[in-house]
Amino acid sequence: MIDQVFREHWGRVLASLVGYLGDFELAEEAAQEAFAIAAERWPRDGMPTNPPAWLVVTGRNRALDHIRRERTLAAKVSLLTNPEAVEDDVDDVDEPQSPSIPDERLELLFCCCHPALATEAQVALTLRALGGLTTEEIARAFLVAPEAMKRRLSRARNKIKLAGIPFSVPPDRLLPERLAAVLAVVYLIFNEGYGGREQLADEAISLGCVLAQLLPDEAEVQGLVALMALHDGRRRARFAGGELVLLADQDRSLWDPRRIAEGRARLDRALALHGRGQYVLQAAIAALQIEDHPDWPQIAALYRELALRTGSPVVELNRAVAIAEAGHPAGALAIVDALSLDQYPYLHSTRAELLRRLERPDEAATAYRRALELTPGEPERRFLARRLADL
Amino acid sequence: MKYALLIYEADNAMEALSDAERQAAHAEYTALGAEPSCVGGAQLQSVTTATTVQVRDGRALTTDGPFADTKEVFGGYYVFDVDDLDRAIELAARVPAARSGGSVEIRPLVER
Numbered sequence: 001m002i003d004q005v006f007r008e009h010w011g012r013v014l015a016s017l018v019g020y021l022g023d024f025e026l027a028e029e030a031a032q033e034a035f036a037i038a039a040e041r042w043p044r045d046g047m048p049t050n051p052p053a054w055l056v057v058t059g060r061n062r063a064l065d066h067i068r069r070e071r072t073l074a075a076k077v078s079l080l081t082n083p084e085a086v087e088d089d090v091d092d093v094d095e096p097q098s099p100s101i102p103d104e105r106l107e108l109l110f111c112c113c114h115p116a117l118a119t120e121a122q123v124a125l126t127l128r129a130l131g132g133l134t135t136e137e138i139a140r141a142f143l144v145a146p147e148a149m150k151r152r153l154s155r156a157r158n159k160i161k162l163a164g165i166p167f168s169v170p171p172d173r174l175l176p177e178r179l180a181a182v183l184a185v186v187y188l189i190f191n192e193g194y195g196g197r198e199q200l201a202d203e204a205i206s207l208g209c210v211l212a213q214l215l216p217d218e219a220e221v222q223g224l225v226a227l228m229a230l231h232d233g234r235r236r237a238r239f240a241g242g243e244l245v246l247l248a249d250q251d252r253s254l255w256d257p258r259r260i261a262e263g264r265a266r267l268d269r270a271l272a273l274h275g276r277g278q279y280v281l282q283a284a285i286a287a288l289q290i291e292d293h294p295d296w297p298q299i300a301a302l303y304r305e306l307a308l309r310t311g312s313p314v315v316e317l318n319r320a321v322a323i324a325e326a327g328h329p330a331g332a333l334a335i336v337d338a339l340s341l342d343q344y345p346y347l348h349s350t351r352a353e354l355l356r357r358l359e360r361p362d363e364a365a366t367a368y369r370r371a372l373e374l375t376p377g378e379p380e381r382r383f384l385a386r387r388l389a390d391l
Numbered sequence: 392m393k394y395a396l397l398i399y400e401a402d403n404a405m406e407a408l409s410d411a412e413r414q415a416a417h418a419e420y421t422a423l424g425a426e427p428s429c430v431g432g433a434q435l436q437s438v439t440t441a442t443t444v445q446v447r448d449g450r451a452l453t454t455d456g457p458f459a460d461t462k463e464v465f466g467g468y469y470v471f472d473v474d475d476l477d478r479a480i481e482l483a484a485r486v487p488a489a490r491s492g493g494s495v496e497i498r499p500l501v502e503r
Contacts (some may be wrong), residue, residue: 115474163499164392166475174477 002039005051011210013055015108016101018129018167020056021063024157028129029066034059053101071154105130106214107167109207113182114165121156122185130210131203141197163376182211183224183279190228199257201232212266219275222266226283229263232256236354240294244379247289263287281306285318297325313339317347320354329357345374349384361391393430393472393500394479399463401492408491416487423469423485428478432469464491470500 013034019028033057093187112125124142125225127133133141159165168180186207193200208225215221236247237254245251267287270280285302288294301321306312316339324332333354341347352367368388376383405413424432441457458466468487473479476497483495 114476116480163497164394164475164479166477168475170477 001266002035003036005042005047006130009052009055011105011108011130012052012101012103012131013059014106014129016052016106017059017063018111019102020060021103022167024129024160025154026063026066027059028157030059030063031055033062034161039064041114056101090131098140103214104167105158105210107170109182109211110169110178111160111167113185114160115178115179116163116165117156117159119185119188121152121159123180123188124149126185126207127189127200127203130207133199135204137199141192179215179218183220185277186211187224187228190231198235201228202233204228205232217273219270219273220277220279222270222273223275223277223280223283226263226266226270227279227286229259229266230283230286233259233263234290239379242379244383260290263296276305278306278309281309293326296322300325300326313341314344314346317341317344317350321350324354324357329354333358343374345371345380348374349387352387356387356391362382365391392394392475393470393502394476395498395500396421396432396469396471396479396483396486397486397496397498398466399494400488402462402464404488404493405490413448416491419485419487423482426471426482426483428471428473429471432467433485434467435465437465442491469471 002095002221010031014027014031017030018024021027021030032037037058038051038055042048110127112129113122120142124138127138127141135150136146138144138153139146142149145151169175186204187243189207190204190285193202193204205225205228206235208221208228208350211218211221212225233256234247234250236253236256237250237252237326239308240251264287267280270283270341281302285306288302300319300322303315303322307315307319316335320332320335323335333351336347336351336354339347348367348371352364352371355361355364355367365388368391372381372384372388377385405416408416420434424427438457443454443456443458445452445454469482469486471479471482471484473482478501479497483489483497486495489495
């Protein structure tokens with residue numbers, strides 16, 4: 001029960017404490033203490049009526065005690081006083097005059113994803129501060145030694161404090177750019193999780209939902225949540241017995257209809273807001289792709305719009321795939337051959353597939369071998385080897 | 392908070408400008424210096440006037456020029472007293488050197 005409360009309230013409580021104390025490190029310590037006290041008291045005394053407010057007030061009191069104690073200590077350092085534990089006065093938190101705690105998670109997110117921090121630091125901080133993941137969990141998820149992750153986090157917290165990175169929602173003139181940075185971090189977390197580390201995918205989706213709740217009229221936020229939900233809804237069908245399964249061959253009974261419906265609803269909301277940004281377009285494509293009879297010309301047109309917006313050759317590659325699916329493998333091959341993505345394994349596996357359809361097996365085999373050279377993941381490698389053997 | 396904006400100019404960037412462009416850039420530097428939040432700053436003479444000193448084994452070694460050859464040269468600095476990093480970034484983005492191949496490094500000052 002405590003775990004669930006922790007997951008549910010950590011972000012809000014920490015955000016409120018950072019806002020109040022103006023110091024990330026102090027706020028994290030205070031939040032941790034507040035949750036520890038809750039873990040001890042709540043099972044004994046029962047849950048307070050307003051758990052997050054209780055936690056915030058407890059955390060504030062703890063932090064203020066620390067600050068006071070440090071000042072006292074500094075003043076009496078020669079006396080070596082050993083201050084006695086200060087009893088918290090939090091039992092009246094549930095009284096009617098208890099403060100209402102504003103939701104400052106948005107401020108916290110913009111602070112964690114500030115462009116003055118390196119991307120890895122943005123990601124780690126966001127998972128720690130909003131997701132409540134422990135340093136060890138984050139280190140494990142990113143295959144980094146716990147000590148290294150601890151240093152990364154503490155350097156980032158330190159920079160926020162010393163460089164004066166604001167704890168605020170950016171003004172309108174900065175909002176589009178800063179929101180794009182936040183969305184990029186959330187999507188990056190999702191993609192890390194999509195490769196099998198499910199906790200990260202779930203974390204990204206719940207971060208996206210928090211953002212959507214706090215910024216309900218931003219089409220790109222809705223678009224990103226839609227995109228993640230539509231992909232995530234097919235998570236269990238992507239692998240069968242450790243083997244990669246292509247979308248067309250997936251067992252649809254393994255899809256999560258609730259997730260997919262949520263994705264579609266978010267997409268509708270994004271389109272109603274006249275969203276035409278990169279996440280909305282990607283979500284629209286993902287929604288079309290899982291129709292029983294996908295409208296490939298429409299998908300190709302959306303990829304074209306996305307390519308114009310992002311200038312990404314990977315998007316062009318996807319457009320080529322859609323054009324092939326629409327019945328034009330030769331046209332698709334011409335697009336693929338014009339791309340300079342030689343180090344990208346999917347370029348070669350896509351070329352191979354197109355050459356196979358065009359009945360040019362020798363060239364297809366060469367392309368499959370090149371894709372195999374560049375692909376590190378075992379399930380993907382086995383998939384390519386099977387395709388090569390089937391030629 | 393106080394921030395130093397350390398201005399690095401691309402080598403020869405100023406020479407590449409026409410007279411009119413140079414005057415416009417100069418006016419922009421002056422305008423930044425006249426901001427109410429600007430509490431200090433200086434423009435340095437050209438790097439060709441630099442002398443580098445290193446003390447080794449108690450002896451001062453003096454050499455002509457900057458310590459290392461780099462494509463960017465330190466040309467001057469401002470100190471601004473503003474609310475937060477976002478304000479400092481906005482001011483830094485107005486420094487002419489930042490858009491002509493150079494860069495501006497923002498460093499918070501140690502507050503005592």
